[in-house]
Amino acid sequence: MNIVIVGQGAIGLLCYHRLSQAIINQQGDNLVSLWPSTPTTLSDYLFSEMNDIAKSFPFTMADNQLIASADVIIFCVKSYQVTEALKAVDHLISDDAVIILTHNGLGTLEEISPRLKPSQCLLALLLTQGAKKVAPYHVKHTGMGHSDLGIIYGTLDSIKQKQLLEHLNKSLKQLSWQENIQQAQWKKLAINCVINPISALNDIENGEVNQKAYQRMTEDIISEVVAVATKEGVILSEILLRQLIHNVAKSTNRNTSSMRADVRNKRRTEIEYINGYIHRLGEKHKLTTAMNTQLWLAVKALEDKY
Ligand code: PAF
Secondary structure, rough: OOEEOOOOHHHHHHHHHHHHHHOOOOOOOOEEEEOOOOOOOOEEEEEEOOOOOEEEOOOOOOHHHHHHHOEEEEOOHHHHHHHHHHHHHOOOOOOOOOOEEOOOOHHHHHHHHHHHHOOOOOEEEEOEEEEEEOOEEEEEEOOOEEEEEEEOOOOHHHHHHHHHHHHHHHHOOOOEEEOHHHHHHHHHHHHHHHHHHHHHHHOOOHHHHOOHHHHHHHHHHHHHHHHHHHHHOOOOOOHHHHHHHHHHHHHHOOOOHHHHEEEEEEEEOHHHHHOHHHHHHHHHOOOOHHHHHHHHHHHHHHEEEO
């Protein structure tokens, strides 16, 4: 199974590292390659384990030929980069390649489905592993967690599915197959709708989102997400989501959310695919999403000031 990782951010390098260390053929050849979004002349990268020990490893860079022969292509890019990243390579990708998306938020499937061939299969990989880019081409693994994988477009035969799961489990660990990945994606979206904008706008760590001051706001965000999800055919429980989000904020209490990190580094955030997605679906279904809309506008205003 030839695998190409697209993107050299924290998650891209983490996936590349874990997969290239674990997946080699009987001749000892590396079957994983990296397709960076900006060309590099580097031949090595640095990887720091959770115990802070950093080691240098050589890359295998993907070229057009490797992309064309890839069985699996994992797009480790931000939600707002998915369409462009796919456009850059989709003329090369084989008709039966499996495409995997790993980003936060929802809404990219609507953007890219017109570009997909009926024989292609698109999967969502919901990673809860933490990774931090210390410098360009230096990533640090900051946390282990459970990950989910499932189909969001097309079909996958059971042999290929089993093989893929085995390969990814060998490298990424604690990975399970979800028949209903849409439900898991919505739960992740609800977590991001609460933790990301609150932590980014108030410049606080994840754990502080559980403070009483943000409780009412959290409840409003969740009830709007649940109402919109219901219209989309996804049934979520407000009580369970509140508990889940509380637990995620608690277990990642000293972490900086990806949106807070983006704002601090004056980078574009994924707000359009998080609270912005809820806002757009609210308009579509004629539902008020006052709190999500307010947070979407507030984060956009912050980005406009950079
Ligand atoms: O976007 C993030 O930072 C993460 O998805 C989460 C779960 C909010 C934890 O930091």
